[in-house]
Amino acid sequence: xxxxxxxxxxxxxxxxxxxxxxxxxxxxxxxxxxxxxxxxxxxxxxxxxxxxxxxxxxxxxxxxxxxxxxxxxxxxxxxxxxxxxxxxxxxxxxxxxxxxxxxxxxxxxxxxxxxxxxxxxxxxxxxxxxxxxxxxxxxxxxxxxxxxxxxxxxxxxxxxxxxxxxxxxxxxxxxxxxxxxxxxxxxxxxxxxxxxxxxxxxxxxxxxxxxxxxxxxxxxxxxxxxxxxxxxxxxxxxxxxxxxxxxxxxxxxxxxxxxxxxxxxxxxxxxxxxxxxxxxxxxxxxxxxxxxxxxxxxxxxxxxxxxxxxxxxxxxxxxxxxxxxxxxxxxxxxxxxxxxxxxxxxxxxxxxxxxxxx
Amino acid sequence: xxxxxxxxxxxxxxxxxxxxxxxxxxxxxxxxxxxxxxxxxxxxxxxxxxxxxxxxxxxxxxxxxxxxxxxxxxxxxxxxxxxxxxxxxxxxxxxxxxxxxxxxxxxxxxxxxxxxxxxxxxxxxxxxxxxxxxxxxxxxxxxxxxxxxxxxxxxxxxxxxxxxxxxxxxxxxxxxxxxxxxxxxxxxxxxxxxxxxxxxxxxxxxxxxxxxxxxxxxxxxxxxxxxxxxxxxxxxxxxxxxxxxxxxxxxxxxxxxxxxxxxxxxxxxxxxxxxxxxxxxxxxxxxxxxxxxxxxxxxxxxxxxxxxxxxxxxxxxxxxxxxxxxxxxxxxxxxxxxxxxxxxxxxxxxxxxxxxxx
Numbered sequence: 001x002x003x004x005x006x007x008x009x010x011x012x013x014x015x016x017x018x019x020x021x022x023x024x025x026x027x028x029x030x031x032x033x034x035x036x037x038x039x040x041x042x043x044x045x046x047x048x049x050x051x052x053x054x055x056x057x058x059x060x061x062x063x064x065x066x067x068x069x070x071x072x073x074x075x076x077x078x079x080x081x082x083x084x085x086x087x088x089x090x091x092x093x094x095x096x097x098x099x100x101x102x103x104x105x106x107x108x109x110x111x112x113x114x115x116x117x118x119x120x121x122x123x124x125x126x127x128x129x130x131x132x133x134x135x136x137x138x139x140x141x142x143x144x145x146x147x148x149x150x151x152x153x154x155x156x157x158x159x160x161x162x163x164x165x166x167x168x169x170x171x172x173x174x175x176x177x178x179x180x181x182x183x184x185x186x187x188x189x190x191x192x193x194x195x196x197x198x199x200x201x202x203x204x205x206x207x208x209x210x211x212x213x214x215x216x217x218x219x220x221x222x223x224x225x226x227x228x229x230x231x232x233x234x235x236x237x238x239x240x241x242x243x244x245x246x247x248x249x250x251x252x253x254x255x256x257x258x259x260x261x262x263x264x265x266x267x268x269x270x271x272x273x274x275x276x277x278x279x280x281x282x283x284x285x286x287x288x289x290x291x292x293x294x295x296x297x298x299x300x301x302x303x304x305x306x307x308x309x310x311x312x313x314x315x316x317x318x319x320x321x322x323x324x325x326x327x328x329x330x331x332x333x334x335x336x337x338x339x340x341x342x343x344x345x346x347x348x349x350x351x352x353x354x355x356x357x358x
Numbered sequence: 359x360x361x362x363x364x365x366x367x368x369x370x371x372x373x374x375x376x377x378x379x380x381x382x383x384x385x386x387x388x389x390x391x392x393x394x395x396x397x398x399x400x401x402x403x404x405x406x407x408x409x410x411x412x413x414x415x416x417x418x419x420x421x422x423x424x425x426x427x428x429x430x431x432x433x434x435x436x437x438x439x440x441x442x443x444x445x446x447x448x449x450x451x452x453x454x455x456x457x458x459x460x461x462x463x464x465x466x467x468x469x470x471x472x473x474x475x476x477x478x479x480x481x482x483x484x485x486x487x488x489x490x491x492x493x494x495x496x497x498x499x500x501x502x503x504x505x506x507x508x509x510x511x512x513x514x515x516x517x518x519x520x521x522x523x524x525x526x527x528x529x530x531x532x533x534x535x536x537x538x539x540x541x542x543x544x545x546x547x548x549x550x551x552x553x554x555x556x557x558x559x560x561x562x563x564x565x566x567x568x569x570x571x572x573x574x575x576x577x578x579x580x581x582x583x584x585x586x587x588x589x590x591x592x593x594x595x596x597x598x599x600x601x602x603x604x605x606x607x608x609x610x611x612x613x614x615x616x617x618x619x620x621x622x623x624x625x626x627x628x629x630x631x632x633x634x635x636x637x638x639x640x641x642x643x644x645x646x647x648x649x650x651x652x653x654x655x656x657x658x659x660x661x662x663x664x665x666x667x668x669x670x671x672x673x674x675x676x677x678x679x680x681x682x683x684x685x686x687x688x689x690x691x692x693x694x695x696x697x698x699x700x701x702x703x704x705x706x707x708x709x710x711x712x713x714x715x716x
Contacts, residue, residue, distance in 0.1 A: 044541070107499070127547065138465075145461050146461075149506075150533075156514065164519050174511045183399055183401060183402070185497075185501065188491065191491045200399055
């Protein structure tokens with residue numbers, strides 16, 4: 001791939017290189033952990049193996065990429081290799097993400113993750129096959145909690161020795177993630193999201209966690225914590241646009257492109273801004289249609305809800321906001337240090353997250 | 359209380375003073391956290407309030423005490439106040455313990471902790487009262503996982519900026535705790551503990567976590583990480599004796615003194631060394647009696663199992679081992695720096711944990 005490949009709705013080519021380096025290092029870290037603890041007790045091979053599988057199977061490595069871009073903007077050594085202080089931090093972000101996923105999947109009772117059975121389900125199945133004492137499901141849940149806990153500590157250890165300024169960014173990221181998760185869970189249970197509430201969840205659980213904090217982490221590692229403000233002014237709108245686009249795809253996305261059933265988020269009752277805006281603007285009849293959000297429903301009901309999201313103007317309002325956020329994010333690039341390759345990558349990624357179809 | 363009050367089966371008087379200072383500081387830390395996040399979103403007051411209640415309600419503060427004793431042995435400033443580098447670390451240990459308890463109670467489905475409903479149960483009950491969407495129990499479980507996750511990160515932030523040597527001790531403690539928890543869970547599910555397996559669980563989940571690492575943490579904070587070895591030689595036998603005594607009380611303890619139903623551990627199927635030793639030595643008839651371990655049983659069955667634990671020699675073997683461990687622990691004090699008040703406190707605590715009736 002060359003830089004010319006990156007168009008408006010495609011992630012930048014560097015992402016592939018950053019992901020490859022990150023995966024090589026993650027392999028080393030996870031192997032070492034697994035070897036050390038399996039030697040103490042062979043039972044520990046299974047949870048650490050599941051953790052390794054989950055981390056290695058995964059995703060676009062977008063957080064390590066933002067961390068590397070923050071590092072480069074902060075004046076860090078661009079040479080890949082031992083001088084790249086952003087590599088271990090990127091790996092720490094990926095391992096931390098596995099913590100969040102292991103706990104999240106257990107809390108949501110999700111059956112698959114990236115095409116594989118989720119951790120709680122693997123352990124519930126082993127428990128059943130081995131005829132162990134107790135309930136399969138509770139054992140699976142408990143094991144997933146502990147695999148997540150192991151990941152949380154390993155992530156921290158992978159970050160390693162850093163300055164107080166860097167650790168403050170890392171601690172902010174972890175705290176905001178937990179608070180965002182909690183607000184998301186309560187929001188789903190309450191089922192009547194307010195627009196403000198939905199924005200707070202997006203800001204903490206997605207925008208700060210996925211974009212702002214990884215950028216700031218890289219910059220702080222490079223000795224430029226003072227870039228925190230300018231990076232936030234780019235990262236926050238990108239992260240918000242990412243989640244709003246995700247919400248639109250979760251309600252209207254083509255199942256062939258997203259790989260998820262149509263209207264998946266509507267069935268789950270995710271407290272999205274899209275639904276909050278529609279609820280605020282809905283007539284009594286439209287509100288009755290929206291009451292089905294968060295329950296099992298047939299495709300016809302999904303279509304009725306989609307119609308309400310259109311008729312109330314919620315879809316148009318969210319799409320307008322995504323466009324506006326993209327403009328803000330691109331504008332904020334001007335205040336960042338002049339590293340053209342990184343600015344191009346950030347612009348391409350911003351376009352991608354705002355305009356993607358999957 | 360005066361020093362003269364501390365006898366062989368009573369914890370040392372300093373424990374009360376250390377606990378009081380620790381609790382005052384914990385109150386400040388938890389209030390600040392709760393205030394900050396409730397301001398962002400009032401929903402966050404509840405989980406952080408539960409966390410504060412759990413931390414403040416609790417226990418003898420034995421880990422902060424060991425941390426302080428390690429600090430003093432390592433040459434740290436004995437004056438209580440801003441110069442006491444072990445105070446925040448002690449608080450971090452207590453908040454980390456709340457993480458472990460929140461997750462543990464959820465995994466075990468425990469109903470009460472220190473006389474209060476457990477976190478998962480409080481949230482399940484709120485969910486029911488508020489007629490929120492979804493299952494009460496699953497919501498309670500998820501909330502308890504997140505309260506634990508919040509505690510884990512807050513514990514880390516409370517430890518603050520420390521040297522690499524100190525952080526290595528802290529990371530060791532957290533990793534060993536998770537690994538020990540996992541081994542304990544698998545051991546309970548498998549129901550046929552081996553003596554070696556039981557020892558590994560005790561070592562990681564109790565001895566290192568409660569005694570060795572807190573002592574080493576205090577010494578490292580005082581700039582004396584080289585005391586790690588001598589402190590381990592005292593702390594490991596004390597921690598092992600503590601757990602073995604706990605196992606004996608869990609199987610034979612007087613419910614009026616322990617506050618738990620007689621034979622509680624036997625019903626839970628805890629993979630204790632006591633049961634492992636009995637199983638290894640049991641005749642076929644005795645083994646059939648032991649098969650009831652890990653199930654609901656009446657008091658008569660508890661008595662039959664107790665008889666087998668006596669007849670196989672398991673109780674005597676474990677009691678001999680406790681005595682032997684106490685001797686080792688007291689002997690190991692000789693190699694520690696000469697701070698008489700601390701050595702007296704360590705000796706009194708060792709006697710207490712090995713000989714206590716509750």
